[in-house]
Amino acid sequence: MAHIRRGRVLDVVIGVLVAAVVLGVGVFALTRPGITDDSDASASGFVPTVDDPDPATRIPGVVKKFYVGGHVGPGKRVRYQFSPPIGGRHDAVWATCTGIVYPVALRSENAVHSMEHGAVWVTYDPARVDAVGVAALAARVQGRDHTLMSPYPTLDRPISIQSWGHQLKVDRADDPRIDEFITATRQNGRLGVYPEDRRYAGHPEVGGTCAATGVYDVADPPRFDASPLPADAVPDA
Numbered sequence: 001m002a003h004i005r006r007g008r009v010l011d012v013v014i015g016v017l018v019a020a021v022v023l024g025v026g027v028f029a030l031t032r033p034g035i036t037d038d039s040d041a042s043a044s045g046f047v048p049t050v051d052d053p054d055p056a057t058r059i060p061g062v063v064k065k066f067y068v069g070g071h072v073g074p075g076k077r078v079r080y081q082f083s084p085p086i087g088g089r090h091d092a093v094w095a096t097c098t099g100i101v102y103p104v105a106l107r108s109e110n111a112v113h114s115m116e117h118g119a120v121w122v123t124y125d126p127a128r129v130d131a132v133g134v135a136a137l138a139a140r141v142q143g144r145d146h147t148l149m150s151p152y153p154t155l156d157r158p159i160s161i162q163s164w165g166h167q168l169k170v171d172r173a174d175d176p177r178i179d180e181f182i183t184a185t186r187q188n189g190r191l192g193v194y195p196e197d198r199r200y201a202g203h204p205e206v207g208g209t210c211a212a213t214g215v216y217d218v219a220d221p222p223r224f225d226a227s228p229l230p231a232d233a234v235p236d237a
Contacts (some may be wrong), residue, residue: 006109010124014085016125017146022027023026024100030235031169037185039093041140042179042180043176043180043183043184044183045180045186046073046180046181046183047060047183047184048184048188050071053188054184054188054190055180055184056163056166056168056180056181056184056185059168059177059180059181059184060177061168061169061177062166062167062168062181063081063082063086063166063167063168064165064166064167065081065086065087065165066165067086067087067088067164067165067236067237068088068204068237069087069088069089069090069116070088070089070090071089071091071092071113072089072090072091072092072109072234074091074092076091076109076232076233076234077109077225077229077230077233077234078090078108078109078112078233078234078235078236079229079233079235079236080108080112080235080236081237082162082167083154083155083156084111084121084123084152084155084160084162084167085108085111085112085162085236086112086115086162086163086164086165086166086167087112087115087116087164087165087236088112088236088237089112089234089235089236090109090110090112090113090116091107091109091110091112091113092113093110093113093213093216094110094113094114094116094117094150094165094208094210094213094216095107095110095111095113095114095216095221096114096146096210096211096212096213096216096218097114097117097119097121097144097145097146097147097148097210098143098146098210098211098212099141099142099143099144099145099147099148099214099217100141100148100149101138101141101142101148101149101150102148102149102150102151102218102221103150103151104150104151104221104223104224105150105151105152105153105223105224106148106150106221106222106223106224107221107222107223107224108224109152110216110221111148114210115162115163115203116146116162116164116203116204116205116208117146117165117203117205117208117209117210118146118149118163118186118188118189118205118206118208118209118210119146119148119163119186119187120146120147120148120161120162120179120181120182120185120186121147121148121150121161121162121163122137122140122141122148122149122150122151122159122161123149123150123151123152123155123159123160123161123162124137124145124149124151124152124155124158124159124160124173125137125151125152125153125155125157125158125159126151128155129158129159129173132173133158133159133172133173134173136173136174137149137159137173137178140178140179140182145185145210146186146187146210147182147186148210152224153224153226154226155169156169157169157171157177158170158171158172159171159172159173159178161178161181161182163181163185163186163188163203164185164203165202165203166181168181168187171178171199187203188203189203189206189207191197200233
């Protein structure tokens with residue numbers, strides 16, 4: 001009987017030790033550095049650094065073009081080479097880009113000015129991205145400074161994300177490259193260069209604000225104009 005009691009005690013002790021080990025592993029996994037439920041965690045390798053100033057170049061599908069910028073007069077339209085545009089001449093008033101999810105398509109000339117300040121502009125085709133996809137995109141933007149989001153009616157892909165001089169087009173809102181692109185380009189004013197001609201690759205107005213100007217009406221912003229460009233449309237560069 002004593003032998004049986006000792007066996008039962010031993011079983012209990014072993015059970016307690018196993019439970020403690022399992023619990024300890026679980027606590028370590030939850031608390032060790034680098035474990036987070038932040039959607040940016042998987043994109044941490046795309047944070048710009050001195051040695052890696054333009055990490056977006058490592059994201060498959062990203063296209064780039066060098067732009068200088070410059071303002072056009074009120075109401076003037078620009079003949080952009082990219083759709084949505086990714087840089088070039090633009091309106092003097094920027095679209096408020098403090099993490100605003102706009103329900104309407106925006107006038108491109110205002111959104112390009114936002115990107116000049118370092119904002120990432122998320123756009124989507126409402127006919128090809130369902131409500132779940134729109135919500136997933138909005139979660140990356142809502143309340144996040146130097147981002148904005150809007151539908152874009154003439155997209156050739158379901159989703160397009162752009163920053164100054166950079167663009168990525170994808171088919172699904174759960175594509176991990178979206179987070180990588182936002183991490184790599186949002187407010188990236190580092191002195192990255194284009195290898196072919198050593199020109200500046202970051203957005204031009206480092207430190208530019210995305211706050212409301214008092215002129216741009218967030219509740220009723222200037223709308224996207226799908227009509228043919230007039231003869232006096234300004235080249236984007």
